[in-house]
Amino acid sequence: MNQTKTANAPMLTLRRTFAAPRARVFDAWTKPDVLKEWFGPPGFTIPTVSMDVVVGGAYRIVMRAPDGEDYIVTGEFKAIRPPEHLSYTWIWDEMPPDPQVNTLVSIDFIEHGNETEIVLTHEGFASEESRDRHQKGWLDTFASLEKVVTT
Amino acid sequence: MVKQSADLDAVFSALADPTRRKIVERLTRGDLSAGEIAAGFSISQPAISKHLKVLERSGLLKRKIIGREHHLRLAPRAMQAATSWIETQQKFWTASFDRLDTYLATTKDEDDKR
Numbered sequence: 507m508n509q510t511k512t513a514n515a516p517m518l519t520l521r522r523t524f525a526a527p528r529a530r531v532f533d534a535w536t537k538p539d540v541l542k543e544w545f546g547p548p549g550f551t552i553p554t555v556s557m558d559v560v561v562g563g564a565y566r567i568v569m570r571a572p573d574g575e576d577y578i579v580t581g582e583f584k585a586i587r588p589p590e591h592l593s594y595t596w597i598w599d600e601m602p603p604d605p606q607v608n609t610l611v612s613i614d615f616i617e618h619g620n621e622t623e624i625v626l627t628h629e630g631f632a633s634e635e636s637r638d639r640h641q642k643g644w645l646d647t648f649a650s651l652e653k654v655v656t657t
Numbered sequence: 658m659v660k661q662s663a664d665l666d667a668v669f670s671a672l673a674d675p676t677r678r679k680i681v682e683r684l685t686r687g688d689l690s691a692g693e694i695a696a697g698f699s700i701s702q703p704a705i706s707k708h709l710k711v712l713e714r715s716g717l718l719k720r721k722i723i724g725r726e727h728h729l730r731l732a733p734r735a736m737q738a739a740t741s742w743i744e745t746q747q748k749f750w751t752a753s754f755d756r757l758d759t760y761l762a763t764t765k766d767e768d769d770k771r
Contacts, residue, residue, distance in 0.1 A: 534760070608666055
């Protein structure tokens with residue numbers, strides 16, 4: 507059916523296989539108590555997670571860095587199909603006057619026996635006309651840009 | 658970790674279009690005039706000019722008008738902000754995945770008992 511409907515070329519696609527059944531991996535993303543155990547870089551803690559896991563429901567995750575600074579990410583669930591797919595908007599709550607960047611995170615959970623592969627894409631919001639799924643993603647563009655930027 | 662100063666939404670929207678990505682890629686090889694850019698595409702000059710405006714508004718391009726010629730070049734600051742945003746996200750997810758992996762492994766036994 508209509509798998510992850512990608513509006514834009516993804517900025518970022520990551521894959522990782524976990525040695526756990528799919529339902530457990532899916533729960534790790536949707537149950538606040540479990541999410542607290544692993545979300546964020548090493549050394550970070552999660553003092554607060556609120557999530558209303560329904561389509562259109564909001565979530566808010568407060569991540570505390572080892573230096574005590576809080577980073578907050580918020581968004582809204584766009585698709586929930588346990589245990590195979592999840593997508594939500596992803597907005598870092600910036601300190602003004604920095605702008606917010608509106609992005610979309612989509613995760614597919616693929617079953618391989620007792621293991622589960624995650625395919626995570628992180629992309630910008632659609633806001634413009636044409637799109638072509640066969641185009642190379644932004645990462646390629648950025649790879650060439652980086653050469654320019656770093657010289 | 659996530660601070661930036663450029664308007665990244667505008668940058669990401671601008672780069673969401675394949676024609677505009679091609680324009681940007683072409684400009685990584687050197688500055689071009691609007692005419693030179695248009696010559697490389699089969700779409701009309703007005704269409705290209707619209708794309709250039711979007712890129713310019715996003716901060717990715719700078720335009721210099723000399724006589725009747727429009728010269729375009731990439732503006733590194735907007736790109737740097739965008740690349741560093743992407744790198745930050747990539748690091749964020751990779752680090753989280755590592756921790757999730759550990760978490761799933763250490764809780765496996767409890768789970769089996771259930």
